[in-house]
Amino acid sequence: MKLATFDDDRVGIVVGDDGIVDITDRIGGSATDGWSRMRRLITEWNGSDEASLAEGAPLLSLSAVTLRAPVPDPSKILAAPVNYRDHQSEMQQQWHVSGLGFFLKAPSSIADPGSTVFLPYHDRRFDQEGELGCVIGRRAHRVSPEDALSHVFGFTGALDITMRGGEDRSTRKSFQTFTPLGPWIVTADEFGSPDDVDLRCWVSGDLRQEANTRDLIWGVARLVSYASWISALEPGDILITGTPAGVGPLADGDTVRLELARLGAPLEVTVSDSGAVASHTDGKDRGPVPPPPR
Numbered sequence: 568m569k570l571a572t573f574d575d576d577r578v579g580i581v582v583g584d585d586g587i588v589d590i591t592d593r594i595g596g597s598a599t600d601g602w603s604r605m606r607r608l609i610t611e612w613n614g615s616d617e618a619s620l621a622e623g624a625p626l627l628s629l630s631a632v633t634l635r636a637p638v639p640d641p642s643k644i645l646a647a648p649v650n651y652r653d654h655q656s657e658m659q660q661q662w663h664v665s666g667l668g669f670f671l672k673a674p675s676s677i678a679d680p681g682s683t684v685f686l687p688y689h690d691r692r693f694d695q696e697g698e699l700g701c702v703i704g705r706r707a708h709r710v711s712p713e714d715a716l717s718h719v720f721g722f723t724g725a726l727d728i729t730m731r732g733g734e735d736r737s738t739r740k741s742f743q744t745f746t747p748l749g750p751w752i753v754t755a756d757e758f759g760s761p762d763d764v765d766l767r768c769w770v771s772g773d774l775r776q777e778a779n780t781r782d783l784i785w786g787v788a789r790l791v792s793y794a795s796w797i798s799a800l801e802p803g804d805i806l807i808t809g810t811p812a813g814v815g816p817l818a819d820g821d822t823v824r825l826e827l828a829r830l831g832a833p834l835e836v837t838v839s840d841s842g843a844v845a846s847h848t849d850g851k852d853r854g855p856v857p858p859p860p861r
């Protein structure tokens with residue numbers, strides 16, 4: 568099942584080439600007031616099948632609605648720093664995920680599919696990182712790798728927009744609009760194995776990243792398990808799995824397009840430097856060394 572958030576906190580099932588069944592009214596409020604409807608739906612999920620959820624609900628045209636980030640308000644976004652060997656090598660990094668652990672991205676950095684990423688500084692480099700995003704379903708605390716995937720609700724596309732330099736990762740990756748998500752969630756049962764997913768990412772028509780998640784150093788099951796020993800993973804939490812080689816600088820006017828096989832549609836955003844100011848910190852010439860622009 569493909570589940571999307573659209574318009575003003577509405578939730579729908581994406582069907583066919585251009586359909587979305589509006590199931591907003593099927594989602595209760597109760598214990599989770601103040602949460603997005605998608606977060607409620609995931610929290611209260613009881614394995615509903617598509618036919619019973621959609622029965623009698625209005626069918627809208629997908630092209631007539633505005634898609635939003637599928638989970639706009641996760642309690643946290645956990646991210647793997649260096650999780651493909653070719654990216655480790657292009658960044659000249661001595662360590663990968665097993666030496667670095669996780670970092671956190673501010674949930675306020677989430678951006679909608681089709682929206683604009685705003686580059687905050689005119690004197691710093693910002694790169695695209697295309698990644699497979701994992702949405703937690705059942706609460707996971709200290710779960711084993713063998714049990715981890717049973718706590719996953721589904722998968723989505725994620726762009727981990729990154730400022731290069733020596734500041735902490737949570738700073739460099741938490742600017743407003745730096746975590747576009749979408750275009751929707753494909754539930755785990757429909758998505759299939761997260762260990763064999765083709766990923767491609769273009770910037771303004773230039774194919775920069777092409778990889779398969781089989782090359783992840785730590786696959787999704789191990790990442791979820793590991794993360795669950797640090798934090799209790801809550802329904803709707805987002806875990807982004809790392810980016811392959813091919814990161815490169817973004818500029819005003821660029822378009823970024825991330826395609827993940829089995830998602831059914833790409834995640835696309837545009838880039839703007841409107842409002843950019845001088846950097847407030849001195850990390851520009853420190854930290855991991857990114858590949859030169861092609």
Ligand code: MN
Pocket residue numbers: 646647648696698727809810
């Ligand atoms: Mn990343």
